[in-house]
Ligand code: HEC
């Protein structure tokens with residue numbers, strides 16, 4: 154049943170009549186780091202200009218967000234659905250931020266990328282970062298996000314990584330947290 158967002162984007166792209174990238178387009182595609190929203194960025198942002206226009210930029214989240222308005226108001230880009238826009242801005246800020254990588258303040262570690270992409274579409278990560286929970290409570294939070302809040306079901310492997318990350322970084326014995 155579960156379809157990843159990337160699959161949905163590919164499906165959407167195909168139904169808009171765009172095929173898989175080939176030739177020079179494939180080179181452009183390769184310029185985008187792999188990630189769940191790579192396809193969305195590729196298909197939305199290489200329609201009018203080379204993707205290099207995008208990949209050569211280093212902007213913070215706010216400026217990427219403003220750029221979305223500019224592309225729509227001045228350059229004729231079709232407005233994105235709010236959720237798609239948020240995902241695209243997240244991807245751009247993560248990979249083409251002012252810092253090498255902007256993970257919205259998530260400390261490095263296995264599972265960081267998965268948490269970032271799974272949790273940011275609906276709410277700020279502040280709501281996640283302020284917690285200090287036992288693993289079983291994080292587990293329940295994930296169940297709650299899926300059952301009640303509409304988070305797509307996570308694949309087992311991804312879910313395990315997310316749970317490891319959250320309970321290690323935002324567990325009851327948070328490093329740097331109040332003792
Ligand atoms: C409908 C056409 C269209 C689409 C779709 C589009 N752009 Fe653009 N974009 C333009 C035009 C036109 C310019 C101005 C080119 C110029 O400066 O000559 C531009 C310029 C840019 C620039 C350069 C800004 C600068 O400071 O020079 C960036 C970065 C950019 N676009 C990013 C994006 C991103 C990210 C997306 C996808 C979310 C996107 N564009 C989608 C038309 C588009």
Ligand code: HEC
Pocket residue numbers: 268271272273274275276280281284294295298302303304305315319
């Ligand atoms: C589809 C949307 C969606 C996604 C994706 C999502 N959440 Fe949530 N989350 C919500 C909503 C809506 C609330 C607010 C629920 C409420 O307070 O009634 C919430 C609230 C929370 C809270 C606050 C709980 C509290 O006690 O206040 C935490 C923690 C949380 N989410 C963690 C996560 C984590 C971790 C992820 C990623 C693995 C995630 N969420 C992904 C929709 C989502």
